[in-house]
Amino acid sequence: MRVLGIDPGLTRCGLGVVDGGRSRSVTCVDVGVARTPADGQLPDRLAAVADAVERWMDTHHPEVVAIERVFSQHNVRSVMGTAQVSGVVALAAARRGLPVAFHTPSEVKAAVSGSGRADKKQVTTMVTRVLGLDAAPKPADAADALALAVCHLWRAPMASRLAEAEARAAELARAHKARLKSAQRGTGRGGGGR
Structure with a gap:
């Protein structure tokens, strides 16, 4: 499976493409950063990021896009830019029919380093x-994009099995409720004692 990892940012948007198979072996295909000038107009900056992401999608043909989930920060302006870039990336993926997965920073850190509290240096290492x-x-945004792609490759099989188990459990619960309802109707009609 080929995953395009995106560490969304308005000034620096990390991009990383990783290939992986059934085992935990993974290979880096490409890594980079899309940059926009901090003093540029927001629509122009978003368009520049969108253009870069679309070029990467056209060049590398990922099967899925993994994006870092926006989390609360003290700097609201930074969160807004990150959220806007995430939306642009998700839209570009949707237009190509690509599934999009969002992973929290702690999920990524735990998947790659074993600790959800790892710092950027540990994740990069x-x-x-x-x-x-x-x-x-380099910079850290590029390493984070690769970490997102690796995280998705390693977590996707587990998430898929969990979703299948949940769907099966829901189906069994529906069947059980239907049998109970049918049994209750059967005893309510005429069945009392002998």
Whole structure:
């Protein structure tokens, strides 16, 4: 499976493409950052990020897009920019019929480093090691994008099995309720004692 990981940001949007199979082995296909000028107009900046993401999608043909879920920060302006970029990326994926998965920063950290509280340096170190890279991806946004892609590759099979189990449990519950309802109707009609 090929995953495009996106670390959304208005000034720097991390992009990372990773291939993975059934085992936990993963390979880095490409990594980079889309940059926009901090003093640019918001619509122009969003368009620039969208153009970069679409070029990556056209070049690498991912099967799924993994985006970091926006989380609460003290800087509301930063959160707004991150959320807007996430929306632009999700729209670009939807237009291509690509599934989109959102992962929280702690999910990504836990998947890659084993700790949901790992710092950026630890995540970068583990991404470099897991992907067998000669050098750590820079800036941190690029490493985070690769971490998102790796996280999705490693978590997707588990999430899929969990969704299948939940669907099966729901189906069994519906069947059980139907049998109970049928049994209650049967005893209510005429069945009393002998």
